[in-house]
Amino acid sequence: MKMSVIGTGYLGATHAGAMAELGHEVLGVDVDENKVALLASGQVPFFEPGLPELLSKHVTSGALRFTTSVQEATAFADLHFVCVGTPQRSGSNAADLTYVNDAFRSLLQHVRPGAVVVGKSTVPVGTAGALAVDVRAAGAQLVWNPEFLREGFAVEDTLRPDRLVMGAEDDAALTTLQQAYAPILAAGTPLVITDFATAELVKVAANSFLATKISFINAMAEICETTGADVTQLATAIGHDDRIGPKFLRAGLGFGGGCLPKDIRAFMARAEELGVDQAVSFLKNIDDINLRRRARTVDLALEMCAGSFAGRRVAVLGAAFKPDSDDIRDSPALDVADAIQRGGAAVHVYDPQAMGNAKNVHPTLAYSSSALEACDGADAVLHLTEWREFRELRPADLAAVVRQRNILDGRSILDAATWRDAGWQFRALGRP
Incomplete structure (x- = not known):
């Protein structure tokens, strides 16, 4: 054809x-x-x-x-x-x-x-x-x-x-x-x-459901942080329920990009125009939970820097909103990097594919040519986009260049025991 x-x-x-x-x-x-x-x-x-x-x-x-x-x-x-x-x-x-x-x-x-x-x-x-x-x-x-x-x-x-x-x-x-x-x-x-209307709703309904599932486990992460529970074990346990399933139950920095945030907000706006905004009012809470994860990541980084970013160097591994993409639209990683820089830290960012886009939109951040360069002299290392090369970094690789052995896993994918056994302070959202 x-x-x-x-x-x-x-x-x-x-x-x-x-x-x-x-x-x-x-x-x-x-x-x-x-x-x-x-x-x-x-x-x-x-x-x-x-x-x-x-x-x-x-x-x-x-x-x-x-x-x-x-x-x-x-x-x-x-x-x-x-x-x-x-x-x-x-x-x-x-x-x-x-x-x-x-x-x-x-x-x-x-x-x-x-x-x-x-x-x-x-x-x-x-x-x-x-x-x-x-x-x-x-x-x-x-x-x-x-x-x-x-x-x-x-x-x-x-x-x-x-x-x-x-x-x-x-x-x-x-x-x-x-x-x-x-x-x-x-x-x-x-x-x-x-029909037309149902076809239009399928996409936004699917994205709203995925956003809900992601934010649900991130809401549980907030509870886990208060009670000392481990959200990764919680997600594993509830994910075995066939009615729930394990996908999209990894707590962390939350979602970004050009689809999920935009689509759920547009869905809320359209529902309001139609006079049925109460039916999807929960999506406002979903959006709020998602954004709170970014603020909580900044708080954890501040704790690692002994309560002050002044004079500190922070390495941010990741700029794209997800791996295997150079898309930085509504990027949680760059939101966190900007907030930490505003707090007084020198922030050095590295991403395998999104550096050009990040520099254009966030020109005041410092950018490095490799993960090791970004971590050179760092007081805290933040893993914020789960690229394979970041997942495969070994504690010994970074120990030789950082100033302080502090790592924050914003994507709940690194092995905590491996890093702690190597003498690192390891923090992650929703984990003890």
């Missing part, structure tokens, strides 16, 4: 590469000329494991091309995926639909009758229904097909998703989209066909 992908950011570039991998001819469209030129050369302007190889393969074969022209896209194909971002609106919790509205407006000016437009952006419930009116007026049909990508696993999640959701009013449009995903469906991937 021939198809276009409107918007070539994180979602769009990944989707375009994956559709080419499924055997389709794909034309990616973006207003950013520099991004288009970079992608057209097979390069990716962000870090995502496996994606550069995928794009390069299909750009070279000719199955994947990029352009700045929507007219070229509508002349090329009658199946169009809209994959633009929906950031948080400035001064509000609500989603900013500027890019979505602009993409649809531009596309519908040129779309051919009978075309199928597929929305993949995360939008407030009710958006698709409103857009469908304009899509039908242009002689096309709309399907809403939410994405469920995890940064660091985006290629895998696109090619081998745990489910496909399609919200539509037209059977022929559904058939077209199912043909596009035929290899994925043939592999046994569950397909949920529903």
Whole structure:
């Protein structure tokens, strides 16, 4: 099939590469000329494991091309995926639909009758229904097909998703989209066909549930810190319950990134607009618990520095909000680093992939070229993004360069006994 992908950011570039991998001819469209030129050369302007190889393969074969022209896209194909971002609106919790509205407006000016437009952006419930009116007026049909990508696993999640959701009013449009995903469906991937509103809610409901589970175990961590209990053992015990399961029960610094925080806040804002804000009022507590973990991490670091950051050097291992990503949006690690610096410490940050992005947004922090350099002369080492190279650091590696053997595991993944046996003061959220 021939198809276009409107918007070539994180979602769009990944989707375009994956559709080419499924055997389709794909034309990616973006207003950013520099991004288009970079992608057209097979390069990716962000870090995502496996994606550069995928794009390069299909750009070279000719199955994947990029352009700045929507007219070229509508002349090329009658199946169009809209994959633009929906950031948080400035001064509000609500989603900013500027890019979505602009993409649809531009596309519908040129779309051919009978075309199928597929929305993949995360939008407030009710958006698709409103857009469908304009899509039908242009002689096309709309399907809403939410994405469920995890940064660091985006290629895998696109090619081998745990489910496909399609919200539509037209059977022929559904058939077209199912043909596009035929290899994925043939592999046994569950397909949920529903209405527009339900399809829109699936993404935000799933993210809200995951955020709830993460914040639940972090709330338990607060109780454990007061009572002397160990939240890691607590999580193991309750995770054996099949109704609960072990995933997303690792207490620590909490979630960040461009999806979970934004999506739950936009969900609250939309619920308020609909007059049902009390139904999701618990999400405000979820957000608060998540942010409190950052403040608690700063408090633990202060304890390690004998109650004062003045004149202290603190190493922060991690800048990205999660490993295998260079995304620093709402990064808990950088929030903590900024707070400690404001407290008077010299903060040195290292991250394997996110240094460039971090420097652009947090220019006053000091940045190191390696974990050992960041830890050189440190009074406290903070492990805040669980990159593999940090997980594999040995106490002896750092003991030779630090000033004080203090380590704070903000991700509850290091072995406490190993570090304590090597003479380190080891602290972690929710652990004795």
